[in-house]
Amino acid sequence: MRRPGAVSISMTFDLFSSPEPTPSPAPSPLLDGLNAEQAAAVTLPDAHALILAGAGSGKTRVLTTRIAWLLHMGRVSPGGILAVTFTNKAAREMQARLGAMLPLNIRGMWMGTFHGLCNRMLRAHHQAAQLPATFQILDMQDQQSAIKRLIKQFGVDEERFPPKQVMWFINGCKEEGMRPGDVSVRDEESRKKVELYQLYQDQCQREGVVDFAELLLRSYELLRDHAPIRDHYQRRFRHILVDEFQDTNRLQYLWLKQLAGTGSSVFAVGDDDQSIYAFRGARVGNMADFVREFDVQHQIKLEENYRSHGHILDSANALIAHNTQRLGKNLRTAQGAGEPVRVFEAPSDLAEAAWLVDEMKHLSRDDGVPLHEIAVLYRSNAQSRVIETALAQSGLAYRVYGGLRFFERAEIKHALAYLRLLETPSDDTSFLRVVNFPARGIGARSIEALQTQARALGLPLYTAAKGMTGRAGTLLQSFVALIEVMREQAQGLSLREVVDLMLEQSGLVEHYRGERDGGDRIENLQELASAAEAFVRLEGFHTDQAALPTTSEGVTLTQGLASQGLSGDALDQAMLESRDAPGGQPAPDYVDLDTGETLSPLAAFLTHAALEAGDNQAQAGQDAVQLMTVHASKGLEFDVVFITGLEEGLFPHENSAADTAGLEEERRLMYVAITRARQRLYLSHTQTRLLHGQSRYNFRSRFLDEVPSECVQWLTPKSGGFGSGVGASLAHGGQYGRMPAWSKDSGFGRSASNAYPGQPAWSAPNLTNAPLERPPVQTSAGQALRAGMQVFHNKFGEGKVLAVEGSGTDGKAQVSFTRHGTKWLSLAVAKLTVVET
DNA sequence: CGCTCAAATCTTTTT
């Protein structure tokens, strides 16, 4: 693929080739405490650069300081920066650190995950991207059920084409940047899969939904196929910074390439030894490609580790040295050897858990280690259960990351489906989820008939339902009426009120009231309403604020592009408007650059729910032991780390150990795990483990033997490698073969991921950051705005304000225009004038 | 048609 924006903009170029105004040798205090390599990375000139940052080498610090430094030196304004991470957690952390470093308003920056940024871009240009303004995002559950539906519909053999596999195939294609037409077909099987891919694609388009991978692919194609949009962003983003570059997949790489214009500098930070996402398409090779294709002149290695003591680091180095596919890098530390790595062998998983708890108690009580500085890592989520049970028994506070997240819980997904139908009636996935939940007498037969009818008419289920006849028809129509009434009543209500309304009208709350175990679920539903309220309140200074361009090279977009739904003039106009906005407020998220039309708070909330599965940062302040998978631990660090379940078949996982590539990824995973520890590291394995409902007898993990013995202290006698007493473990088998009775009534189960019984696992973001007094909602001209007022819009004419949300000029207003219907407008962008109060 | 109970199946890691 050719470099996209190959149009040379000489003006931009001149800006950068001219010598720096005054590289005043007076070093900024920003650089204090950085070592030579870190400082060099931070102060690199405006050019592409690759930073090979080993674990614990201050990667995030370099990244944030680089941004701060660029801003501080006046090299770029916040609006010219795009910083991309993989997880919401990482994005938040970067945001927080940067905020602490700079008094500057950093809201003009685009900072977020690949998916979050792509979503934002698609919302802003949904017409050009050929998506409805309210497109919904499918998570993996939704995607799988959509595919299942498709497979059933076309009578495909579910045995030969399991929905899950088809899903992996489709996502795999998308991650390579391939549409159905681009996939080479070799055999009958792949032909069928490609056909399903195409059918799936059509279905999504019809229903107005996109999956995760589609967010990226669509955004990439938007940039590739629309020169004015591409040019706009290329000129805007002078500095593109990428975290965890080793985890980018083909498509993400291509996306970055589209964004990087002639005047942009890409600053990529990565560590090939920490590449642990090859299973979902990550290509370490992107690092080499980047160097070659971007002609990277600046490469810096950060090898000084500031995190771990010597024995821990030596273990990590020795372990990773067993991998052959490496760029080569060795970490060193200035700290002492520290304590040895302790290894423990337990007879069973229960015994392992008991030992863990015991050891953690000692650490907490005798050594004064705060609980939140202790992490228990495991390879797969299933392993957390035993540990949780033991912890709950002991009374130690703990918190589990991952597992079932808030927005993935069944009751929440149901509630969200109702809300989604209010926004996007064509969303068949949501329709099917709740059409008969709670039960309304609409059974499989009725639904099948409806689907046939809808297909014949080429209509969404929702619309087709209106035309159904008979008993089933009556029931279906009353369901549609239910939604319509809800939508009607929702007019002018705040988001919180809409959610409350839905919870009542849908009958969800009532349904769960009748269930014996429904208490937790009702609590969660109520939590959803609170979360919605908090979302609106926080939106004003939400981290992912889309800012409009603040840079202006004075280059005008000239080509006639009205045909693409967005004219160059409109873009420029929006740029000007945003710059002229009072107080230099950036435009809020998801705003149409032309009219200021924006998503409704509901639509924005639904997006938020899809993109941040409730990745709970709640209780982050609480002092609790941290439980998570090794994958989830990347980027974190703790004083004390336990790596559990070090057994062949588990870690390395049996599904990966077959080929070298898989095994090496497992080893990198172990490397990541080890390097999370600052002071103390414990490794443990068991002779027998209850897995899939039956006992398994595993050999000790080979990784234990790849750690140098001089770093290790065995807490239990080291047995002679293989088998370490399989006979003995058999004896234990019966003893531990059954779950103890107390595991039943220990209050776990549904809310197992809850460290503090009685509180939902997820709760609204910390509200203490919110100002106590919220400024009244006002127009960009400073006029206060309330429901009932008559207003005038440049494009839409006269209208009446129905509702307002948010605060100050960050707010949104719902306006019913006489000629253009009801719209949500962003007050920072939309030119509204109050006609009559 | 809906609900309940029993059997069968499948279990890695995640935005």
Place this chain on the structure above:
DNA sequence: GATTTGAGCG
């Protein structure tokens, strides 16, 4: 163990 499918009853 958890989730999904199937059979049988009201």
